Amino acid sequence: METNIEINKPSPKFQDVSIAPMHTAEHLLNATMVKTFGCPRSRNAHIEKKKSKCDYELPTCPTEEQIHAIEEKVNEAIDRHLPVTCEFMTHEEAKSIVDLSKLPDDASETLRIIRIGDYDACACIGLHVSNTSEVGTFKIISHDYNEERQTLRLRFKLIDKK
Numbered sequence: 001m002e003t004n005i006e007i008n009k010p011s012p013k014f015q016d017v018s019i020a021p022m023h024t025a026e027h028l029l030n031a032t033m034v035k036t037f038g039c040p041r042s043r044n045a046h047i048e049k050k051k052s053k054c055d056y057e058l059p060t061c062p063t064e065e066q067i068h069a070i071e072e073k074v075n076e077a078i079d080r081h082l083p084v085t086c087e088f089m090t091h092e093e094a095k096s097i098v099d100l101s102k103l104p105d106d107a108s109e110t111l112r113i114i115r116i117g118d119y120d121a122c123a124c125i126g127l128h129v130s131n132t133s134e135v136g137t138f139k140i141i142s143h144d145y146n147e148e149r150q151t152l153r154l155r156f157k158l159i160d161k162k
Contacts, residue, residue: 017127018049021135021158024084024116024128025074028138029054029156031120032073037062041099041122051141051157058152061145070154074138081133082117089113097121136160 030041033056042054062070091100094111098121103111114124116132129135136158143154 016049019047020127020129022047022049022052023126024132025078025135025138025156025158026052026054027114027116027120027122027124027128028074028077028132028135029070029154030122031116032070032077036066036070036073041102043102051155053153053155056152056154057150058145059150061147062143062152067140067143067154071138071140077116077119078132078135078138080117080119081131082119084117084128084130084132085115086128087113087115094123098123 026042026045026047033039033054034041037056037058039056039058042056044055046053088110089097090109091103091107091111094100094113098111098113100111100123103123111123112125113121114128115121116128137160138156139159140154140156143152145152
């Protein structure tokens with residue numbers, strides 16, 4: 001029986017090393033949103049080298065202070081110089097560690113789990129930096145809230161550390 005192992009290889013878009021810092025920042029943002037608001041990880045993300053965006057399901061719009069706190073928490077995680085590691089495990093092993101609800105139907109039984117220190121763990125097929133010290137400074141450049149959809153969109157970029 002042939003198994004689909006392709007799901008555990010980096011997707012073509014995310015094989016570009018230049019996007020790895022932004023992709024790692026997205027993981028940190030997702031973990032911060034889950035920890036802060038108890039919401040699911042982003043259901044819609046557009047990750048690019050220069051700027052990116054993520055959408056979060058939230059019942060109300062966060063205050064400006066909360067938006068600023070999100071940025072601070074992500075940067076605090078970056079400044080901890082956390083190791084970014086990869087491990088492989090079965091769905092059964094992973095289900096108590098990560099949210100598997102976004103996995104495609106054809107995902108292989110063996111999953112690729114990315115851990116960022118003790119801050120985040122996520123099934124993922126993209127490339128990442130090896131340590132958060134390589135990410136740079138996380139900056140939320142704009143945000144808006146759609147009341148009808150109860151969705152917060154965060155747009156962000158990374159600034160190289162001097």
